[in-house]
Amino acid sequence: MQTAVLLVLLGGCVCSVQSGDESQNLQTRVENLERSLLQLQNPPRVAFTAGLNPNNEQGNYGPYNIDTTILFKRVLTNVGNNYNFAKGIFTAPVKGLHFFYFSLMATFDPAPNMRAALKRNTEFVAYVFDEAPSDTHDSVSRADTLVLEVGDMVYVELERGKSIYGLRGQNNMFSGFLLHPL
Structure with missing residues (x-):
């Protein structure tokens, strides 16, 4: 039982670290999409x-x-x-x-x-x-x-x-x- 709890706790830590990286990647992707959307809404006029x-x-x-x-x-x-x-x-x-x-x-x-x-x-x-x-x-x-x-x-x-x-x-x-x- 203690081993299972330890594995769950370790798994949770690994997941939270992964979730932090995934969160950062997701934030970057959202910012890139927002920039792209602004370019589509306001295209340069040349x-x-x-x-x-x-x-x-x-x-x-x-x-x-x-x-x-x-x-x-x-x-x-x-x-x-x-x-x-x-x-x-x-x-x-x-x-x-x-x-x-x-x-x-x-x-x-x-x-x-x-x-x-x-x-x-x-x-x-x-x-x-x-x-x-x-x-x-x-x-x-x-x-x-x-x-x-x-x-x-x-x-x-x-x-x-x-x-x-x-x-x-x-x-x-x-x-x-x-x-x-x-």
């Missing part, structure tokens, strides 16, 4: 669209002696203020799946000589180009979906020696938005 020329100016942008981030200064939308028009860079505020789109117009004169890249931090994501001398007024565009970490930067970079044409700020655009947090 979206921007910007054009090249804020004053609807016309003319060539480039060529430059170095690769140059294109400054899309005509900000039409900047929900969350994550696009910096002074630097031409979008910075991810949350980890998530993001969608980006950009379009560029080739120069008229000299003949089209345009090549640009969508970049994440310093990594090339995609190229667009138009170097056909036989025609003008060409536009190129690109859309990509990227998983970004907090602080990742996305921008469009014009290759050195290349140029684009600005026509009243409408034909060179850069847009992005958060599809959903991860």
